[in-house]
Amino acid sequence: MNTVFTILVDGVTYASWLFIVALGLTLVFGVLKILNIAHGSFYALGAYAAASFVGWAASMHWAPAFSLVAMLLAAVVVAAVVAPLTERGLLRFFYGRDEVLLVLVTYAMFLILEDVTKLVWGTNPYYVSEPYGLFGNLNVGVQTWVGYDFALVALAVIVGLLVWWGLNRTRQGKIVLAVIHSAEVAASMGVNVSRVYMLAFSVGIFLAALGGAFTAPMISVQPGVSVGVIIVSFAVVIIGGLGSIEGAAVGALIVGLARSLAVHTAPVAELFSIYIVMAVVLVFRPEGLFQRTQARKI
Amino acid sequence: MDSSPAKPTDSATPARRRIASAGLGVFALLAVAGFFSPKWLTFLVTMAAANGLVSLGIVGLMRGGVVPFGQGMSFAIGGYTAALLFNKLGLTDALALPFAGGLVAVVIAVPFAPLLSRYRGIFFAMLTLALSMVTYGLLMKLELLGGSDGFNLGRPTLLGRKLPDARVGYILYLVTIGVATVMALLARAYFDSTRGLVTLAVRENELRVEYLGGSVRQAMAINFVLAAFCGGLGGALVVMSLGHIEPNFSFWTTSGEFVFVAILAGWQSVAAVFVASTVLEVVRSFSSAYFPNTWQLALGLFLLFVIRFLPRGIGSLWMKGSAR
Numbered sequence: 001m002n003t004v005f006t007i008l009v010d011g012v013t014y015a016s017w018l019f020i021v022a023l024g025l026t027l028v029f030g031v032l033k034i035l036n037i038a039h040g041s042f043y044a045l046g047a048y049a050a051a052s053f054v055g056w057a058a059s060m061h062w063a064p065a066f067s068l069v070a071m072l073l074a075a076v077v078v079a080a081v082v083a084p085l086t087e088r089g090l091l092r093f094f095y096g097r098d099e100v101l102l103v104l105v106t107y108a109m110f111l112i113l114e115d116v117t118k119l120v121w122g123t124n125p126y127y128v129s130e131p132y133g134l135f136g137n138l139n140v141g142v143q144t145w146v147g148y149d150f151a152l153v154a155l156a157v158i159v160g161l162l163v164w165w166g167l168n169r170t171r172q173g174k175i176v177l178a179v180i181h182s183a184e185v186a187a188s189m190g191v192n193v194s195r196v197y198m199l200a201f202s203v204g205i206f207l208a209a210l211g212g213a214f215t216a217p218m219i220s221v222q223p224g225v226s227v228g229v230i231i232v233s234f235a236v237v238i239i240g241g242l243g244s245i246e247g248a249a250v251g252a253l254i255v256g257l258a259r260s261l262a263v264h265t266a267p268v269a270e271l272f273s274i275y276i277v278m279a280v281v282l283v284f285r286p287e288g289l290f291q292r293t294q295a296r297k298i
Numbered sequence: 299m300d301s302s303p304a305k306p307t308d309s310a311t312p313a314r315r316r317i318a319s320a321g322l323g324v325f326a327l328l329a330v331a332g333f334f335s336p337k338w339l340t341f342l343v344t345m346a347a348a349n350g351l352v353s354l355g356i357v358g359l360m361r362g363g364v365v366p367f368g369q370g371m372s373f374a375i376g377g378y379t380a381a382l383l384f385n386k387l388g389l390t391d392a393l394a395l396p397f398a399g400g401l402v403a404v405v406i407a408v409p410f411a412p413l414l415s416r417y418r419g420i421f422f423a424m425l426t427l428a429l430s431m432v433t434y435g436l437l438m439k440l441e442l443l444g445g446s447d448g449f450n451l452g453r454p455t456l457l458g459r460k461l462p463d464a465r466v467g468y469i470l471y472l473v474t475i476g477v478a479t480v481m482a483l484l485a486r487a488y489f490d491s492t493r494g495l496v497t498l499a500v501r502e503n504e505l506r507v508e509y510l511g512g513s514v515r516q517a518m519a520i521n522f523v524l525a526a527f528c529g530g531l532g533g534a535l536v537v538m539s540l541g542h543i544e545p546n547f548s549f550w551t552t553s554g555e556f557v558f559v560a561i562l563a564g565w566q567s568v569a570a571v572f573v574a575s576t577v578l579e580v581v582r583s584f585s586s587a588y589f590p591n592t593w594q595l596a597l598g599l600f601l602l603f604v605i606r607f608l609p610r611g612i613g614s615l616w617m618k619g620s621a622r
């Protein structure tokens with residue numbers, strides 16, 4: 001019974017940040033039709049920026065609670081600086097090209113960003129420990145959990161609801177939905193499609209950076225964090241269905257639980273449990289769990 | 299398992315004979331040049347030729363319009379097969395090992411081929427990626443296979459003879475470029491055969507291929523299996539020269555590099571694959587020596603440049619005639 005509970009809690013906390021990151025990935029795919037390999041690099045940028053910002057806040061002797069603001073700020077700055085640069089400066093030249101080719105464009109972007117992060121932050125690991133203790137510990141039965149993990153779950157829920165609300169209940173969001181449905185028709189109705197692209201891409205990057213910034217306290221921020229995150233978040237969006245918010249949530253939960261189940265019952269399977277789930281979903285529902293099958297255009 | 303329908307010498311049109319003699323000419327030239335080259339250079343070309351084989355398989359699939367993002371799987375399977383045969387069963391022959399590597403890669407790929415042949419675009423890419431990452435996860439955790447550190451293997455023999463210390467690099471170089479030449483010629487013959495042309499037609503319009511009586515899925519499945527053979531072959535050849543194997547062979551970034559080479563080469567020319575592979579090896583070894591922290595940056599910029607300005611790869615530079 002206890003193990004079941006542990007597995008559930010570990011799975012859900014792992015799913016929380018993963019959902020935030022995957023939500024960005026699925027949004028960018030939904031609008032721009034780009035499966036973004038560089039998404040993990042934006043996650044890493046967020047983590048690095050958070051490390052710098054939190055360190056800076058600490059050196060100013062601000063209250064530890066301010067480090068949360070610093071992390072949020074880090075994500076905003078990454079999105080505000082990097083998104084326009086990559087979307088306007090690079091991606092727009094490749095719109096309309098084959099989906100797989102676009103994957104390779106983002107692969108090139110990933111390679112470039114890998115080295116850019118190394119150039120800016122060096123190769124030594126950073127530790128952002130301050131915020132981790134902010135929420136204290138939580139005793140449940142015999143187990144103790146770090147409060148921060150639960151705060152992350154709350155953050156994920158809030159972010160998910162905000163994005164859902166933004167897309168479905170605001171004018172701007174409905175325009176985005178129109179563009180997702182058909183960029184061409186939307187453009188002919190007077191929608192500024194390239195503005196929507198940039199908006200969606202910025203939000204997507206912001207979510208990646210947010211995920212990175214808020215997981216920074218739980219990991220050591222070092223070269224290579226991007227590499228793992230990309231593939232796991234790919235698994236999430238593939239399982240859930242590309243371009244679907246509910247899909248990202250369910251996908252993140254499935255991946256989180258699959259992983260924690262493997263960790264606690266069969267550690268050997270930790271690394272590939274996620275990909276097995278992904279492969280099985282792809283086999284039976286190639287379009288993902290939450291995606292209606294589309295007729296192939298001739 | 300190489301079901302190439304037409305050998306290059308069979309219906310020997312002058313063009314085919316020309317290609318075959320050009321291939322053999324290049325091989326002879328490289329063999330002589332390698333004899334007088336410094337060790338690092340022969341090693342570099344060995345790696346380029348072996349890795350190029352993996353990318354050759356990807357190009358074969360790309361001709362049908364799909365890009366596998368998990369070719370590291372076949373590469374790793376070939377490598378591990380060769381290394382295990384060497385260490386556990388004592389099979390040390392430098393010609394038998396690559397063939398065995400390719401064969402085992404085929405055996406493992408065959409069950410997946412009918413499944414994968416249903417997928418296109420990013421779904422094909424992602425499913426192959428998932429398979430390679432499962433392989434990676436398995437290899438990392440299996441103590442029998444050395445876990446995350448992998449393991450070493452000794453020096454191969456050739457036709458029952460031990461390789462002399464001074465010449466081992468050169469002989470493995472000869473074996474590698476020899477295998478690469480044969481595979482390149484076979485690939486050319488395959489690409490120009492009926493089935494190879496059906497693959498090209500699939501790229502243009504699948505439905506028409508079906509209406510005309512061709513089987514799209516069969517073509518895709520066969521290409522996938524052939525790609526696995528190429529991948530296994532390449533993996534085994536790399537392992538023999540490297541003397542070491544580790545799970546990273548199956549990691550997605552390794553697969554990414556193979557795709558990089560395939561995109562750089564384009565799908566028209568077979569020779570371009572090996573040229574592109576050599577370019578990557580040269581860039582890799584020079585930049586990791588001189589700018590260790592910016593070589594991926596250079597690679598990324600290069601890839602962007604190719605996609606933007608040479609969308610059909612460097613092969614399109616000298617294959618303009620057949621471009622449509």
